[in-house]
Amino acid sequence: MANQVRAQAETSLEARVLGLLAGKPALLADPFPTWNEVRETRPLLTTAGALVLTRHRDVRELLGDNFTMYSRQQSRHSRRYDEARARFSSLAQTSFDYVMDQEFGQLVRMDPPDHLRVRKVVTPPFTARNLAREMEPKVQGRLDAKLDALASVDGVVDFKEFAYTFPLEVLGDLLGIPLEDLDSIHEWAHVIAENKLNADSEEAAISADSAYRGLLGYVDRLIATQRASTESTGVVSALLLAEGDGQISHDEARQMLALMLFAGHETTSNLLAIGMRDLLRHPDQWRLLCDAPDDLANPAVEELLRFVTPANFTQYVTARPIEIDGIAFAQGEAVIGVSAAANRDPEVFARPDDLDITREDAKYHLSLGLGPHFCIGAGLARMEATKLFRAMAERFPDARLVPGDIQWGGRSLRTPITLPLILHP
């Protein structure tokens, strides 16, 4: 009997993990109890053809060492994807292959030596100096204009709408994209985020296929326009110069732009939207921030990165046979690193389920990755978030959530569909 009860509990834990990996909205509402339970009871859980890592030390090692122990590129041929592909209809297989070609042509899925060769081309525009000079005034300008518009609304505002248009407009400034094109980019990026490397659904593969075609078609037009222009912006001109020099291929240049449009948008939007919600759900923390926005906006962003974990998990594959806690894993095993679980690991963070914007250990979060694939846009995302939370605390200290459940979407990028707020007393 006891065994039967244990077996049921196990099944339900695994079912919840599978649900989270597949992006079931009801589970996305609060994934942390499930991830905490996995970390505490099954830190080396194998399910859905993948080893699921949830302890901070394991996820840190996974992200930090993907040159020898773990590989991004080889994950394309992992058992997890091969089995998924075999289950799909031939139409969905064609889409799945196309989506995999796009995903695995991007920097974030490359291994050395290609990874460093391509990465070096796009890092200069993101140095602290260049960001301060080129992007800071633009970010401030976008933010002020959007907050003025928000302030003029009497009644309920959808803060989610704000939280996705603000980083998107900043990306537009970064890459030289006109405002009127941003809605289509949001649509494509959102479909790709919902379906990202989803090994669980044929529909996901088919809709991601058409979203990628839309996004890449747009990127081709952007490259053509900027090639003809003398005012090409930092990132795009760096890519075009490197392509001209033979340092990267044309396909690598277009995939880099597609990745930025995707990677720099939904992630930042989630940090801003969920971060605002979490601050307002913890009135003591919101009050602290409102009382000292200049001092606490920076640490609040670090703590919200930890607490929210905008990108909940990432996928790799073992590059050689490995052993964890004396258990052997063969080469070629799919490995999913759940940063959302690692960021709540009590071995690293005191009272991990408490939001505490004054905590000093927040900086050990893994939300922006680590090691070779560490987020290129980290400085830009931190700049946007710090400015936003500081300004919200200064301008709208009476902000409050409209009671009611939030609808959730996305997968590894867990996304609130709307976030109704009242800003004025």
Ligand code: HEM
């Ligand atoms: C809060 C916002 C953001 C979060 C949480 C975030 C998170 C991440 C994470 C976790 C990775 C590593 C992925 C992995 O190892 O699989 C990553 C990589 C990357 N991010 Fe971000 N990101 C954010 C904002 C941005 C922005 C604003 C940009 C660009 C404008 C950007 C561009 C990139 C790129 C290009 C990579 C790939 C780096 C590589 O593979 O070498 N990200 N990001």
